Amino acid sequence: MRKALVLSLLTVVLGGCASVPAHRDISGVWINQAAIDAAANGGNLREALLAYGPNLEWDIDAKNATANYTNGFERVEGKLLPEDDGGWQVSFYGSGSTGLSLEGETLIQAETDAEPRQPFVRSQVNVASDAPLGTSFEAALNSAYMGGQWRVVSGAGQGNPVTFSADGQVKGLPNTQRYVLCLAGDCASMSGEYDSLWLQQGETGAAHIFVRDGRRLEIFQALDASAPDDMPQFYPGKREWVLEKLL
Template identity: 50%
Template sequence: MRQALPLALAALLLSGCASHKPEDFNGTWINQDAIKAAIKGGSLRQALNEHGPVLEWKLDVANQQASFSNGFEAVDGQLTSNEKQMQANFQGSLVEQLMLDGDELKTTDQSGSEQNFVRSKLPGNAPLGGSFEKALYQAYLGGDWKIIDGDGKGGVVRFADNGSVTGLPGPDRYALCLAGDCADMGGSNDSMWLERNQRGAPFIFKRDDDRLEIFRAVNRAQPDEKPQLAAGARQWVLERD
């Protein structure tokens, strides 16, 4: 009897840890590790590269749909299940293994590389990749930024999570370059797009904790080469209150 009770409790605990229903996979999952690394300072590109490439998953068990975003493109595939995990299959024989570990979604690709995701707290009707972007924008650029150097000195700038910006002389929209051609053009530099009335230009930026420097982007490539953007004249220095 003394042995039976501990064994029964152990079995109960183990079964509880593994008791995930297929529908528990449903929803939008974002790469919180990448966001945490980014807000520590340093290079945004490096944080995303080290904790990527996938930034967001959307899973729909009932319709056997799996989609992911890497910040540049959206990829749709088919979701299948077995007793303990899900498998996402994509064109080109790309396969990802998905399993739940507590409140986290863990994924493993064919090379054995693993990533962790947490469930998004935003409404599920956001476009693929939008939930990660909003969460990143809130954490990375949220709050009040004071212009301490540049046009509009003394003013307060606010970067909203929907891509709008107020208080920065000229532009009223922004987007961080996360991946793909947009990011590749900046090389090792972090870059963003600033625009007004659908007319804009790329800028190089450097963020160090609560200090943000924004530079004009200079293209150092030849006319027949892919653009290679480098930091030109500094336009603004912002500090977050």
């Protein structure tokens, strides 16, 4: 009888343990691949980011109970706590919270009153360990949206082959060594309805407006319509280049 009672109690205990979902480790960097895939179709960049954003990258450390994300212009830090259903709750310092869970190999950010449901995948991009939050997303986006072989169809360097690297380097575009795509924040506010990017040579650089239509990329000077003391409001000026994507 005593043996049967012990076995019965053991069954209850084990059954209770089995009913509590195990928490899989979600530590690591997760990126918004849906936004990248939408942008890779070769249309308006910011429309793709807005449609599948707003958040672009999570950096999670379950051991230290931290979960930070970026939406392209700010870094938001949160405290990661496990929930009874196997998911996680992220509480943000000073404002609100959101839920995270795994669906297969996809990290799901739960819908809230302020933000939609968003899926994220583990980043496969190699970046420096001290790289700022968002670097992995930017590198993956650069590869998908700007990668491949381009050719200058019109403008300085006509006929040149041009490559845009994932790390922001440019080869073949005259007087340009680096580029940065505008994702959100002040640069987006300043360019309004237009996509913009920053082109730089050495220590000198400037904002440019661009229009992407499939394999065609037009780059314009950015002219400022604002008053002297106001935030710049850019609009397209002279067209500087037309590029065609070959591969």
